[in-house]
Every structure is written in structure tokens, then in C-alpha cells.
Amino acid sequence: MDNDTRHIFFSFFNEIGILAQLSRAAMEARLPKGLTLPHFSVINHLIRVRDGQTPLTLAKAFQVPKTTMTHTLNGLLDHGFVEMRPNPEDGRSKTVWLTDPGRRFREDAIRSIDPEIADLQKAIPAERVAALLPALAEIRVFMDAYRD
Amino acid sequence: MDNDTRHIFFSFFNEIGILAQLSRAAMEARLPKGLTLPHFSVINHLIRVRDGQTPLTLAKAFQVPKTTMTHTLNGLLDHGFVEMRPNPEDGRSKTVWLTDPGRRFREDAIRSIDPEIADLQKAIPAERVAALLPALAEIRVFMDAYRD
DNA sequence: ACTATATAGTTCGATATCGTACCAATAAGG
DNA sequence: CCTTATTGGTACGATATCGAACTATATAGT
Numbered sequence: 629m630d631n632d633t634r635h636i637f638f639s640f641f642n643e644i645g646i647l648a649q650l651s652r653a654a655m656e657a658r659l660p661k662g663l664t665l666p667h668f669s670v671i672n673h674l675i676r677v678r679d680g681q682t683p684l685t686l687a688k689a690f691q692v693p694k695t696t697m698t699h700t701l702n703g704l705l706d707h708g709f710v711e712m713r714p715n716p717e718d719g720r721s722k723t724v725w726l727t728d729p730g731r732r733f734r735e736d737a738i739r740s741i742d743p744e745i746a747d748l749q750k751a752i753p754a755e756r757v758a759a760l761l762p763a764l765a766e767i768r769v770f771m772d773a774y775r776d
Numbered sequence: 777m778d779n780d781t782r783h784i785f786f787s788f789f790n791e792i793g794i795l796a797q798l799s800r801a802a803m804e805a806r807l808p809k810g811l812t813l814p815h816f817s818v819i820n821h822l823i824r825v826r827d828g829q830t831p832l833t834l835a836k837a838f839q840v841p842k843t844t845m846t847h848t849l850n851g852l853l854d855h856g857f858v859e860m861r862p863n864p865e866d867g868r869s870k871t872v873w874l875t876d877p878g879r880r881f882r883e884d885a886i887r888s889i890d891p892e893i894a895d896l897q898k899a900i901p902a903e904r905v906a907a908l909l910p911a912l913a914e915i916r917v918f919m920d921a922y923r924d
Numbered sequence: 925a926c927t928a929t930a931t932a933g934t935t936c937g938a939t940a941t942c943g944t945a946c947c948a949a950t951a952a953g954g
Numbered sequence: 955c956c957t958t959a960t961t962g963g964t965a966c967g968a969t970a971t972c973g974a975a976c977t978a979t980a981t982a983g984t
Contacts, residue, residue, distance in 0.1 A: 629890045629893065629894060632902075633893075633897065633902045634886070634890070634893060635824075636902045636905050636906045636909070637893050637896065637897070637902065637905060638820065639909060640905045640908065640909060640912070641795075641796075641799040641803075642817065643909065643912040643913060643916055644792055644795045644796050644799060644912070645796050645799070645800070645813075645817075645838075646838065646839045646916055647789075647792045647796075647912065647915065647916050647919070648789075648792050648793050648795075648796035649839050649840065650839055650916065650919040650920060651789040651792060651793070651919070652793070654919065654922075655789075662969095664969090664970075665793075666970085669790065669793075672786065676783075682932075682933095683932075683933070684931085684932060684933080690793075690794065691794045691797050691798055692797065692971080692972085693971080693972055693973075694932075694933070694934090695933090695934080695935090695971080695972060695973075695974095696970080696971055696972065697933095698933065698934060698935090699969095699970070699971075699972095700970090703970095715932090718931090718932075718979080718980075719932095719978080719979050719980075720931070720932040720933070720977095720978065720979045720980070721931090721932055721933080721979090722932085722933075738782070742777045742782070744922070745777065745781075745782060745785050746777060747922065748785065748915070748918060748919070748922070749781065749785070751914075751918045752911070752914060752915055752918065754781045754784045754785065756911060757784050757785060757788045757911075757915075758784045759911075760788065760908060760911055760912075761784070761787060761788060761791065763900070763904060763905075763907075763908055764788070764791040764792070764795065764908075765791060766899075766900060767795060767896070767900055767905075768791055768794055768795050768798065770896060770899045770900065771795070771798045771799070771802065771896070772798060774802075774892070774895065774896070810939095812939095812940075814940085830962075830963095831962075831963070832961085832962055832963080840941080840942085841941080841942055841943075842962075842963070842964090843941080843942060843943075843944095843963090843964080843965090844940080844941055844942065845963095846963065846964060846965095847939095847940070847941075847942095848940090851940095863962090866949080866950075866961090866962075867948080867949050867950075867962095868948060868949045868950070868961070868962045868963070869949090869961090869962055869963075870962085870963075925984105926983100926984085927982100927983090927984085928981100928982080928983085928984100929980100929981080929982075929983095930979105930980080930981070930982090931978100931979080931980070931981090932977100932978085932979080932980095933976105933977085933978090933979105934975105934976080934977080934978105935974105935975085935976075935977100936973105936974090936975085936976095937972105937973095937974090937975105938971100938972090938973090938974105939970100939971085939972090940969100940970080940971075940972100941968100941969085941970075941971090942967105942968090942969090942970100943966105943967090943968085943969105944965105944966085944967090944968105945964105945965085945966085945967105946963100946964080946965075946966095947962105947963085947964080947965100948961100948962085948963085948964105949960100949961080949962080949963105950959100950960080950961070950962095951958100951959080951960070951961090952957100952958080952959075952960090953956100953957090953958085953959100954955100954956085954957085954958100
């Protein structure tokens with residue numbers, strides 16, 4: 629393979645990795661101690677998509693092993709941000725539901741991160757970020773499918 | 777803040793996070809057991825930029841805490857992929873140098889990941905990925921500077 | 925129905941990551 | 955010089971992540 633071509637892809641994934649670290653650090657600096665980006669992301673996902681999903685569905689949505697999702701959900705349970713109910717359609721499974729404190733946690737987190745997003749938006753307009761999304765999603769879909 | 781605007785940025789960072797996980801998993805599946813993406817990335821960086829850099833310089837380049845870089849470098853030392861020499865310009869500091877096994881490790885890793893990159897390139901041409909780099913770098917630079 | 929296989933979730937152990945505290949060497953200010 | 959503050963690196967403890975093995979339930983094939 630061409631050195632330049634390889635370097636483009638390596639640079640891309642390097643930027644991705646650094647951005648992931650930076651965004652995670654930025655988010656967690658604004659969250660109450662003991663809560664991490666995955667905690668927020670799961671709550672946010674339950675709001676945006678809908679609650680009542682199974683742990684495995686959530687693990688797939690975030691591309692993490694199911695053991696990791698178990699751990700994240702346990703943290704949310706400890707804080708009372710979600711509750712588990714049996715899955716009426718499958719006795720092995722559970723469903724995850726938001727609680728009122730969980731919704732408040734999301735609202736507080738969003739309120740405290742909003743100013744930073746506003747600052748970022750001044751430097752990089754939302755339209756420019758939106759323009760990146762299709763390509764990123766395309767790469768993500770390809771890589772996800774490629775794993776098998 | 778506008779819900780749609782916020783959602784654009786959240787979606788962006790969500791894609792970033794998932795891509796980081798997928799790329800890391802893909803890379804580590806091809807590396808010898810016990811070696812991680814940061815191990816490879818540091819070696820690759822020492823080749824691309826140049827060796828003889830200090831641990832702190834490397835930590836800043838990858839945006840990780842210096843304790844994390846210490847840990848990563850210890851792993852590379854254990855494998856004999858790098859060696860440390862005192863920094864002649866600063867008695868507190870060290871410099872990191874590649875060894876021949878370290879260079880071989882990089883070559884082997886690249887050889888084994890190249891086919892996957894080639895497949896990815898069929899789906900997403902290198903030019904399209906290259907087109908994303910400036911915006912990603914811009915966002916990364918902004919977020920890096922913003923931390924203070 | 926019965927056995928074999930697959931799937932959802934947890935437990936457990938290994939390790940990567942990171943913050944705090946610490947040590948040693950440098951730099952800065954008198 | 956001498957004190958104080960800063961900086962490069964490490965040690966240590968806490969926790970996030972993840973693979974392997976396990977349990978319980980569901981599905982498939984006969």
C-alpha cells in the first residue's frame with residue numbers, strides 16, 4: 629500500500645482518537661463526580677430514541693461489549709437514574725427505563741455543557757460539523773459491518 | 777441553545793466516540809497479545825516525526841495524561857521496542873529511542889492491517905477521508921486550546 | 925417432547941486509564 | 955547564592971473497559 633494513502637487513514641484515526649479523548653474529558657469535567665460520558669450518553673440515548681430498550685440493544689448502539697454496558701447500567705441504577713423491568717417478550721432479558729432523577733441528570737448535564745458547545749460553535753459553525761456527519765456515519769457503518 | 781444545533785454536536789461526538797472504539801478494536805485484533813493501539817501509535821509517531829522525544833512531548837502529542845504515557849512506555853520497554861536515554865538538556869527528563877525490534881513491530885503491524893485499510897479504501901476513497909482531515913484538525917486544535 | 929444450539933445477562937479477573945501525591949531537577953526572584 | 959515556584963517523571967489507588975466463563979432462557983432440528 630502507498631505510504632501516503634496509509635498515512636491519510638492513520639491520520640484520520642489518530643484525529644478521531646484524540647477528539648474522542650478531548651470530548652470525553654471535556655464532558656466529564658462537567659458531570660458530577662463518579663459519572664462518566666457513557667452514563668450521560670446512555671441516558672441521552674434513552675431520551676432521544678426511547679426508553680424500554682434492552683441492555684444488549686444499548687450495547688450494540690454504542691458498539692461496546694455487553695459486559696461494559698452491564699457496568700454502565702449498574703452505575704446508573706446506583707444513582708437511581710434508570711430502572712430495570714423484565715422484558716415481557718423474553719424471559720432472559722430486561723428493559724431499561726428512565727426515572728425522573730435520570731431526566732433531571734440529563735437536563736443538568738446539558739445545561740452545564742451548553743456554554744462550551746456555544747463557544748465551539750463560534751469557532752466551527754454547526755453547519756460545518758453537520759457536513760462531516762454523513763461521511764463519518766458512512767465510515768462507521770462500513771467498519772461496523774466489516775467486523776464479521 | 778437550539779435543540780437541533782446541540783444535537784448536531786452531540787451526534788458528531790457520538791460518531792467520533794464510536795469510530796474511536798471501532799478503530800481501536802480493529803487495530804488491536806491485529807496486534808500481538810498484550811500490545812494495544814497506544815503502543816503502536818507511539819512507535820508509529822516516533823518513526824513519522826522522529827525518535828529522541830521526551831515522554832512529556834509524547835503525552836502532549838497524544839493528548840493523554842503523562843501517567844498514561846509512562847504506562848504505555850513501560851509496556852514498550854518491556855517488549856524492548858524502545859529504550860530510554862537521559863536528556864542531555866534537562867536532568868529531570870528522558871528521551872525515547874526506537875530499537876530494531878520496535879521498527880520490526882511497526883512493520884509487522886502495518887503489514888497485517890494494510891488489507892483492512894485497503895478494503896476500507898474501496899468503500900471510502902482516501903481523497904474523501906483526506907477531505908475530512910482539515911475540519912477534524914481544526915476542531916481538535918480548538919478543543920485542545922479551550923481546555924485552559 | 926427432546927436434545928442441541930444460540931442468546932441475554934452477569935460474574936470474575938486482567939489491564940488501561942487517569943487523578944493525586946510525591947520526588948528530583950530546573951528556573952526565577954531577591 | 956538561597957529560597958520559592960515550576961516542571962518532568964514516577965508510584966499508587968480508584969475505576970472503566972473488556973474477554974472468558976457461567977447461568978438461565980429461548981430456539982431449532984429431529
